[in-house]
Amino acid sequence: xxxxxxFYLFSGLAALATLLMIFQRDPVKAAMLMLAALLSxxxxxxxxxxQLLAALQIILYAGAIxxxxxxxxxxxxxAWRDKPGRGSFMKVLGLAAASxxxxxxxxxxxxxxxxxxxxxxxxxxxxDLASALFGRFAFQFELLSLVILAAIVAAVALxxxxxxxx
Amino acid sequence: MMEFFxxxxxxxxxxxxxxxxxxxxxGAVMGFTALMTLAERxxxxxxxxxxxxxxxxxxxxxxxxxxxPIADAIKMILKExxxxxxxxxxxFTLAPFFALVPVLALFAVIPFGDYVMVYGYQLELQIADLPxxxxxxxxxxxxxxxxxxLGGWASKNNFALLxxxxxxxxxxxxxxxxxxxxxxxxMIYGSASLQDMVRAQGRLLFGFIPAWGVVCQPFAxxxxxxxxxxxxxRTPFDLVEGESEIIGYFMEYSSMxxxxxxxxxxxxxxxxxxxxxxxxxxxxQVPYLYETGFMFPGGAELPLNHYLVSAxxxxxFTVKTVFFCWFSLIVxxxxxxxxxxxxxxxxxxxxxxxxxxxxxxxGAAMTFLGKL
Amino acid sequence: xISVKKVNxxxxxxxxxxxxxxxxxxxxxxxxxxxxxxxxxxxxxxxxYPEKTIPLPGNARFRTRHRLKVRSxxxxxxxxxxxxxxxxxxxxxxxxxxEYTENTVEKYPAVFDxxxxxxxxxxxxxxxxxxxxxAMDTEELTGGALNRGELLMTKDGLLRNLPGEPSRKGAxxxxxxxxxKSRGEE
Numbered sequence: 001x002x003x004x005x006x007f008y009l010f011s012g013l014a015a016l017a018t019l020l021m022i023f024q025r026d027p028v029k030a031a032m033l034m035l036a037a038l039l040s041x042x043x044x045x046x047x048x049x050x051q052l053l054a055a056l057q058i059i060l061y062a063g064a065i066x067x068x069x070x071x072x073x074x075x076x077x078x079a080w081r082d083k084p085g086r087g088s089f090m091k092v093l094g095l096a097a098a099s100x101x102x103x104x105x106x107x108x109x110x111x112x113x114x115x116x117x118x119x120x121x122x123x124x125x126x127x128d129l130a131s132a133l134f135g136r137f138a139f140q141f142e143l144l145s146l147v148i149l150a151a152i153v154a155a156v157a158l159x160x161x162x163x164x165x166x
Numbered sequence: 167m168m169e170f171f172x173x174x175x176x177x178x179x180x181x182x183x184x185x186x187x188x189x190x191x192x193g194a195v196m197g198f199t200a201l202m203t204l205a206e207r208x209x210x211x212x213x214x215x216x217x218x219x220x221x222x223x224x225x226x227x228x229x230x231x232x233x234x235p236i237a238d239a240i241k242m243i244l245k246e247x248x249x250x251x252x253x254x255x256x257x258f259t260l261a262p263f264f265a266l267v268p269v270l271a272l273f274a275v276i277p278f279g280d281y282v283m284v285y286g287y288q289l290e291l292q293i294a295d296l297p298x299x300x301x302x303x304x305x306x307x308x309x310x311x312x313x314x315x316l317g318g319w320a321s322k323n324n325f326a327l328l329x330x331x332x333x334x335x336x337x338x339x340x341x342x343x344x345x346x347x348x349x350x351x352x353m354i355y356g357s358a359s360l361q362d363m364v365r366a367q368g369r370l371l372f373g374f375i376p377a378w379g380v381v382c383q384p385f386a387x388x389x390x391x392x393x394x395x396x397x398x399x400r401t402p403f404d405l406v407e408g409e410s411e412i413i414g415y416f417m418e419y420s421s422m423x424x425x426x427x428x429x430x431x432x433x434x435x436x437x438x439x440x441x442x443x444x445x446x447x448x449x450x451q452v453p454y455l456y457e458t459g460f461m462f463p464g465g466a467e468l469p470l471n472h473y474l475v476s477a478x479x480x481x482x483f484t485v486k487t488v489f490f491c492w493f494s495l496i497v498x499x500x501x502x503x504x505x506x507x508x509x510x511x512x513x514x515x516x517x518x519x520x521x522x523x524x525x526x527x528x529g530a531a532m533t534f535l536g537k538l
Numbered sequence: 539x540i541s542v543k544k545v546n547x548x549x550x551x552x553x554x555x556x557x558x559x560x561x562x563x564x565x566x567x568x569x570x571x572x573x574x575x576x577x578x579x580x581x582x583x584x585x586x587y588p589e590k591t592i593p594l595p596g597n598a599r600f601r602t603r604h605r606l607k608v609r610s611x612x613x614x615x616x617x618x619x620x621x622x623x624x625x626x627x628x629x630x631x632x633x634x635x636x637e638y639t640e641n642t643v644e645k646y647p648a649v650f651d652x653x654x655x656x657x658x659x660x661x662x663x664x665x666x667x668x669x670x671x672x673a674m675d676t677e678e679l680t681g682g683a684l685n686r687g688e689l690l691m692t693k694d695g696l697l698r699n700l701p702g703e704p705s706r707k708g709a710x711x712x713x714x715x716x717x718x719k720s721r722g723e724e
Contacts, residue, residue: 009336028319032257035312055301059345063308067315072317073332074327212575213568217584388558500568501561 003047008042027073035066052129179287185292188274195273195436200235202432202491207234210493210499215252245421247467250321250472253418257320262419262426265313268306269433275299276440277361279450279480280457283472291450291480292361299360300352305347307397310434311337314399314406317427318415332506333399333406339513340396340403346521347389349447350528353498354382364449368456374463376453379446385524388447389517395440395497397430402501403509439490440483450479587595588681601674604652606696614697615671619645628665630656631663648698654680655689672681675700 014037021033038061045054133141171178177322204219208231209400211218222237225233229434249258279291311334318330352358369377380387396403407414416427454462454477459470470478504512549702553559575582578594583594596599607615637650655681683689 026254028256029254032316042532051296052301053296053306055298058305059301059308063305063341065312066337067308067311067334070312070319074331153411209572213572214569215582215584217577217579217582217586220586494570496565496572501563 007044010040013037014040014044028070028075031066031070031073034069035062038062038066051145079140173428183287184293187291188288191273191276191278191293192214195292195433199429199432199436201321202495203428204231204234204494205237205491206432209495213496230462232423242422244483246334247421247423248418250418252322254320254322257316258418259322259423260425261311261313261317261320262430264316265310265430266426266433268309268313268432269437269486272303272437273440275302275360276444277364277449278440278483280365282476292478295359295361296405297425298358299436300348300358303360304341304348306429307344308337308341308522309431311341311426314415315429321415321418323387323418324417325412326417326441328412329406329408329417332408332412333415335347335487336406336509336513337397337400339510340393340517341462343389343393343395343513343517343521346518346525347393348445349521349525350383350386351379353525353528353532355500358446360449364444365450367448368451370463376448376451378430378448378451383446383524383528384529385520387442389521389524391442392516393513394441395494397511400435400494401498402504403528404498405506405509408503435491435494436487439487439494442490443486447487448482450483452478452482455479461489549600562610567719588683594679595675600677601659601664602689603654603676603678603680604657604663604672604674604696605700606650606693607671608675608697608699614646614650614693615669616647616650616667617669617671618650619668621666621668623661623664626654627660627662628658630654630658647693650693652691652696653689654691655683655686686720 017033017037017040021030021037024030024033038057042054042062045051045057060070199228208218210216218231219234220228222228222231222233224233224236244376249255274293275296277290277295281291282289285290314333314337315330318326318328318333321327351363356367359364363379367376367378371377371381375381399406407416416424419427424536455475456476457472459475460466460468461466570665584622594602609615618633621635623631632649632651632653633647634649635645637645642682659680660675661674664674680689
């Protein structure tokens with residue numbers, strides 16, 4: 001009973017924070033609302049007793065990625081303007097992008113309805129997750145790390161190029 | 167009514183015990199932190215051949231400055247609560263909470279003792295024994311960045327923003343090192359729960375050396391000490407504050423809002439001291455002290471009362487914590503500040519590779535020497 | 539042309555590059571001081587100031603706490619001319635003049651207050667005094683106090699001669715001296 005209530009509370013919070021984020025003009029405040037949404041998602045994971053996932057969600061998304069987002073956002077001029085300007089062209093573009101994403105989401109949601117949780121799947125243990133990552137999916141996992149390595153090398157190469165140009 | 171109590175006896179007992187533990191532990195921590203604000207000035211004074219604050223008195227009794235924290239608190243409360251005109255009011259108000267709350271929440275996973283039997287009820291001396299305690303520590307210490315950054319940004323002051331940006335960059339960088347140094351410990355003790363790790367440190371290596379983290383992972387201890395000092399934004403990594411150049415992210419804060427930032431920093435010292443004691447110095451373990459009493463490696467035994475053993479364990483944890491708090495103060499008043507590029511290259515070019523090397527070596531040692 | 543001073547720092551050796559050994563050496567110094575002062579506070583040079591003072595250097599010409607000089611008959615040398623009050627940049631002197639009943643030549647201060655919490659120790663009052671009645675040579679520093687009342691010096695506290703001071707009979711003022719001579723007191 002308590003768990004159900006907590007689940008709905010966190011889900012409601014996540015949905016509310018996301019909605020508020022969409023209608024927020026100030027980019028830094030929007031980022032803070034996104035942080036709230038991410039934290040409530042972590043709360044949902046906790047309620048579903050996926051502790052590792054919740055911890056990783058906070059460490060990676062709230063702790064690292066959102067921090068970088070916010071730091072980058074404060075450097076944009078919009079964060080320092082008292083009233084953010086807006087052009088009608090951007091509005092049209094935004095609406096178009098939103099409608100595309102909405103269509104995709106609707107498509108996915110119909111597919112999601114058909115999925116059921118397999119009973120033997122449990123995510124509570126770190127051990128299970130680790131054995132899956134380093135056993136069954138070891139090749140894919142290593143492949144992913146290669147992608148990240150490529151991204152890091154590319155980033156370093158880009159910054160290094162800019163420095164020589166100066 | 168009685169039936170309700172009978173039916174939910176377990177959960178009610180658990181909740182009640184947790185509430186009592188949280189109140190007692192946090193109360194002790196808060197009191198100790200208030201004394202830390204005094205200790206910082208007293209220790210620095212003694213190191214510099216001075217006396218330190220000794221004037222604040224109650225009815226003429228000064229006790230060499232013991233009442234100074236109370237005087238400070240009264241002064242802070244009575245100061246004007248100023249908000250700059252251009253500041254983002256909401257975020258400006260929220261920032262001190264962001265700094266304070268994650269740090270306070272972290273005390274939940276720190277084991278300050280083994281267990282005590284109270285009327286046949288086994289009271290674990292830890293507020294919440296999370297199976298992923300270490301991840302919890304990393305997650306919440308990652309959230310502490312927001313207090314620094316929002317404080318700097320919401321004041322709409324260039325110096326404060328500079329402090330906030332420095333803080334965000336520094337804390338994100340050192341968070342990585344902090345996480346990687348703990349991996350070695352998790353590998354050795356085979357658990358991410360802090361209580362399990364402390365229990366594992368009660369074992370003996372070669373029959374007589376306590377298997378404390380500092381013995382098994384001396385390298386990780388030094389890395390953790392450095393990274394945690396940087397995470398705490400204290401000298402030699404206090405560029406975030408940098409009082410001689412940019413004043414820092416709390417430049418526009420006054421009154422209790424500023425006090426919240428200040429207090430959060432001091433609580434963090436206590437927290438990090440507790441973490442170092444827990445992870446590397448056996449937490450509440452006293453060497454050769456087991457549940458029934460002392461068992462020395464030579465074969466000598468000294469049976470002790472259960473309550474005495476528990477008191478000694480909590481006392482051992484307290485002594486270790488106080489020592490590392492003191493050590494943190496000594497370091498803060500000895501070392502000069504790094505330059506920002508020096509600090510960043512120290513993190514990414516020195517500490518991070520060393521932390522990865524530590525994991526590699528630990529893995530190799532575990533493969534060839536076997537598990538602990 | 540800016541003069542540039544070239545500093546030839548010797549390059550760090552490996553032990554110094556890893557900082558840790560040097561940090562430990564630095565810590566050992568501060569820790570030594572900490573414990574030396576913790577167990578033997580006698581080495582601390584701090585003086586608990588208002589209660590305890592160290593004597594000023596012998597021939598120091600500091601401007602210290604004020605005093606009003608006294609004639610040998612016990613009357614103040616001050617004639618309440620308001621020069622010092624006028625000269626005071628901090629407005630810390632308050633004088634109320636009164637007249638002697640037996641002489642019509644000079645006045646005396648019925649009230650002479652110096653508010654030390656406002657005084658800037660500039661010595662203008664001493665410069666301005668035509669009677670050489672006010673001086674700042676007590677060699678006592680104006681102390682810390684717990685409330686403002688303690689820093690308000692009244693006439694009673696100000697009127698005093700230094701020990702061994704030749705308290706010359708009579709005033710420095712010509713008119714007053716002539717008056718005293720006419721009464722046969724000189």
